[in-house]
Structure formats: C-alpha cells, structure tokens
Amino acid sequence: MASIMMRRLPGSFRHFSSTSSSRSAAVEVKRIGVVGAGQMGLGIALVAAQRAQVPVTLVDSSQASLDKGLAFAEKLLAKDVSKSRITQEQADSARSLLTPSTTLDDLSSVDFIIEAVPEIPSLKFDIFSRLAQIAPKHAILATNTSSISITRIAASTTKDARDTTNSSRVVSTHFMNPVPVQKGVEIIAGLQTSQSTLDSAIAFCKRLGKIPSVSADSPGFLANRILMPYINEAIICLETGVGDRDSIDAIMKNGTNVPMGPLQLADFIGLDTCLAIMKVLYEETGDSKYRPSVHLRNMVDAGWLGKKSGKGFYDY
Numbered sequence: 001m002a003s004i005m006m007r008r009l010p011g012s013f014r015h016f017s018s019t020s021s022s023r024s025a026a027v028e029v030k031r032i033g034v035v036g037a038g039q040m041g042l043g044i045a046l047v048a049a050q051r052a053q054v055p056v057t058l059v060d061s062s063q064a065s066l067d068k069g070l071a072f073a074e075k076l077l078a079k080d081v082s083k084s085r086i087t088q089e090q091a092d093s094a095r096s097l098l099t100p101s102t103t104l105d106d107l108s109s110v111d112f113i114i115e116a117v118p119e120i121p122s123l124k125f126d127i128f129s130r131l132a133q134i135a136p137k138h139a140i141l142a143t144n145t146s147s148i149s150i151t152r153i154a155a156s157t158t159k160d161a162r163d164t165t166n167s168s169r170v171v172s173t174h175f176m177n178p179v180p181v182q183k184g185v186e187i188i189a190g191l192q193t194s195q196s197t198l199d200s201a202i203a204f205c206k207r208l209g210k211i212p213s214v215s216a217d218s219p220g221f222l223a224n225r226i227l228m229p230y231i232n233e234a235i236i237c238l239e240t241g242v243g244d245r246d247s248i249d250a251i252m253k254n255g256t257n258v259p260m261g262p263l264q265l266a267d268f269i270g271l272d273t274c275l276a277i278m279k280v281l282y283e284e285t286g287d288s289k290y291r292p293s294v295h296l297r298n299m300v301d302a303g304w305l306g307k308k309s310g311k312g313f314y315d316y
C-alpha cells in the first residue's frame with residue numbers, strides 16, 4: 001500500500017500517509033499484553049505466540065476464563081500437531097510464551113497491548129484509562145472493539161484533552177473471528193492517533209501474518225458497517241416469514257460462495273455482540289436502516305447468544 005488516505009466524518013477530515021517520506025519509526029515489539037481471554041483475546045494471544053513468537057501476558061478478570069482459554073489454546077495447538085501443521089516443539093514453544101494473569105498491573109513492561117473485553121463502552125474506557133497509567137510510555141494501546149469510537153476510547157486516557165501523550169498511542173486492531181484463520185484485520189485511527197502509532201499497528205499485524213485494511217473512525221468502521229446490516233436483514237427475513245432458517249442460510253451460502261449463511265455466522269459471532277454493534281450503528285447515525293431486528297433483541301433477552309451459550313439460531 002503506497003499511501004493511505006482516510007476520509008473521516010464531516011468536521012474531522014484527516015489525512016494519513018505511509019509513504020516513506022512521512023513514515024515514522026514503528027515501535028519495536030518484544031513483549032505484548034492481551035486483555036480479555038475470550039474467543040477473540042485468546043485467538044490474538046495464540047497467533048502472537050505462534051507467528052511473532054513474542055511472550056504474551058494474557059489478562060482476564062476471571063480465572064475461569066483464563067483456565068478455559070488456555071485449555072482451548074492447548075487443544076488448538078494439539079490439533080495443529082496432529083495434522084502435521086506444526087511440530088510438537090513449536091506447539092510447546094508457543095504454549096510456553098503464554099502467561100496468564102488476573103491483574104492489569106502485569107502489563108507494565110510490554111510494548112503493545114490489545115484489549116478484547118466485552119463490547120461495553122464504560123468497561124473499555126475504564127481499562128484504557130488504567131492502561132495509560134500502567135503501560136510503559138512507548139507502548140501502543142490497541143482495542144479490538146467492533147463498533148465503539150476509537151476517538152472516544154482514546155479520550156478516556158487523558159483528563160486534559162490538550163495533552164495527547166496517551167491518546168496518540170491508542171489505535172484499533174480489529175481482528176476477525178476466528179483469529180487464527182481469518183487473514184483480514186481492520187486498522188482504525190482515532191482523531192488523536194499518531195502516524196507512528198498507526199504504522200506500529202500495521203507493522204505488528206503484518207508480523208502476525210495478517211492483511212491490514214485501514215478504515216476511518218466511523219460507526220461500524222468498514223467490516224461491521226457492511227456485515228451487520230446483512231445479518232440483521234437475514235433475521236428480519238426470518239421474523240417476517242420471508243424464509244425459514246435453513247432457506248436463508250442455504251441461499252446465501254450456496255449463492256454467494258461464503259462458508260456459512262448469515263444466521264449461523266451470527267451464532268458464531270455472538271448475538272449479544274451483533275446487537276451491540278447494531279445499536280451503535282443505529283444510535284450513532286440516527287438512520288432507521290440500522291434499526292436492530294426485534295427478534296434479535298428478544299433472542300439476546302432470552303440468553304440465546306449463539307454458540308457461546310449453546311443456543312442461538314442453531315443448537316450447540
């Protein structure tokens with residue numbers, strides 16, 4: 001990519017360039033931290049250990065989530081060994097690079113932090129305000145948010161908006177699910193993000209074998225602005241009887257050459273995550289075309305969140 005032009009929302013136009021003349025030094029990443037050991041955080045930690053071969057401190061407020069996540073990592077590594085994709089030594093080496101922790105204080109000597117806690121704005125703001133104090137001053141603070149404004153997350157790192165020491169090192173590295181499989185990653189800069197932070201995020205994601213796409217800090221960014229209305233429309237087709245579950249998934253799977261239909265995909269993403277993103281799109285744009293389907297809201301209220309809760313459009 002020779003240069004990157006980003007068009008922001010009206011009033012916040014900004015131009016980023018990664019041409020050699022303006023390229024700033026990317027942070028050298030020797031150790032990383034991942035906050036949240038759920039499906040995304042665990043995937044990011046595992047890929048970092050395998051591809052970049054850096055030590056990873058994996059922080060989760062729940063010891064049970066850490067135990068479950070690390071057991072799942074071991075299962076994925078064993079599967080790779082059994083399919084001869086990696087050797088036992090490589091699996092052991094990757095596993096030895098993952099260190100669990102229940103406190104953010106253990107991130108005081110890492111170079112790059114990726115936050116992957118649930119899609120709750122106040123939770124992310126609180127974590128970033130703490131990370132800004134705990135992390136070394138050179139460390140990049142990245143979020144895996146699906147929809148929350150990067151500018152707003154960056155703003156939570158400072159009490160004085162004129163001081164961009166911390167907010168300039170906040171960026172989004174929006175990995176796709178499942179992280180070990182999907183090559184794409186969306187990189188999003190907030191209004192305060194520096195060129196060097198953006199370059200560091202792009203360089204680190206490339207080291208993980210990912211293909212970065214840069215998008216503007218606009219509701220839903222690119223991937224979810226396109227994907228979530230598609231999933232939401234499929235749910236509206238179901239609730240209004242245009243088609244049943246299997247017809248909807250079959251026509252999109254077999255008709256557009258994707259690995260699964262929209263309802264199964266929603267189950268894999270998590271219906272709570274889908275609803276949270278649709279709410280952001282609807283509330284931030286005020287455009288009725290993004291109104292979340294009533295059936296989606298009802299399913300989340302029932303606790304039918306998809307694969308992670310054992311029940312969604314399909315049973316697991």
Ligand code: NAD
Nearest residue numbers: 036037038039040060061062065116117119145146177269
């Ligand atoms: P998840 O529910 O599977 O995992 C979240 C983890 O965060 C849990 O293990 C939880 O214990 C932990 N956590 C909660 N509060 C915490 C705290 N205060 N400190 C540390 N850990 C805490 O969620 P997920 O699906 O992995 O999503 C994480 C983020 O990634 C969200 O922002 C989501 O929108 C985004 N995302 C999700 C997908 C997807 O397909 N699921 C895809 C791209 C991005």
